[in-house]
Amino acid sequence: MTRALQVALVGYGLAGRVFHAPLIAAVDGLQLRTVVSSDPGRVHADLPEVAVSDDPHAAFADPAIDLVVLATPNATHASLAIAALRAGRHVVVDKPLAVDLAEADLVLAAAGQAGRVLSVFHNRRWDADFLALRALVEAGTLGTLAEVHSHFDRFRPAVPDRWRERAGAGAGLWLDLGPHLVDQMLQLFGLPDAVQADIGMQRTGAEVDDWFHVVLRFGRLRAVLHAGALVPGAGLRFAVHGTGGSWFKSGLDPQEASLRAGSRPGDPGWGVDPAPGHLLQVHAGGVVETPSPAPTGDWRRYYAGVRTALLDGTPPPVTADEAHAVMRVLQAGIESAATGRVVPLR
Incomplete structure (x- = not known):
């Protein structure tokens, strides 16, 4: 039997404790060996069998470690990723890859020089609702698309x-939720022609952006990405319109809520969306509601893909180039919001 790949998880806050550690534990062929944290008691309360270190560089230097997972504040992603790559480790970075494109370029260069796998945790490719949308787009069910609205309110x-809420590099909602929404659109349509963005602060006491409305231009198609923190009636997740019909989806994929509640990946009903979308199709007699696709979401597929990439040499589930493309759009959004101009990407 092939030995389990040994993983060092750097950071045991929300991302490390709630998302990465349970997903790594749920994938055969991966073993969490070390957690880097300044609070060993908190780690051992959940994971008594793992080693705990307060020094990420010691974990990078451990010859037993195959894969380093970075679940640290965004401003540390680039420097820690470069250090881990130079130590000869494969690296997974929680989104976003870096705080800006210049940092992202340095990380990709370090991965190329080290000959190691670099991937970014764009886990929402495996949301149930996005998998449904992807199936509709790939099947051409909605005809020629005109509008895609993606909300995370x-x-x-x-x-x-x-x-995330304090002034400083890497903070704010655009670099928190924006990477999810951008990556999904790039998966469906590739790099947009241009980006037009409005990014702002709405809450009393806000130090960083907590609202964004960003339009990605793909020829005639417009993809609208929107998120706000003052939406008490939040419900819409997707609204998609084309010459063949419309698809509406309310509510979020259930996996985050399940993990926060203490469920574990693979528990009964894991990834089953309780609120499938509504599909309206254009027929000769008018617009008719028909059954919507209702696939099961499963974020484990990300780490299963990473495992396969490291063992078999296949591309990881999120490549470094794909993560870099997301960074291009994120930075274009920041530039557009700052200047009031449409920023071309092609």
């Missing part, structure tokens, strides 16, 4: 005291 009127 929440109601969080109080500004929490955490790094």
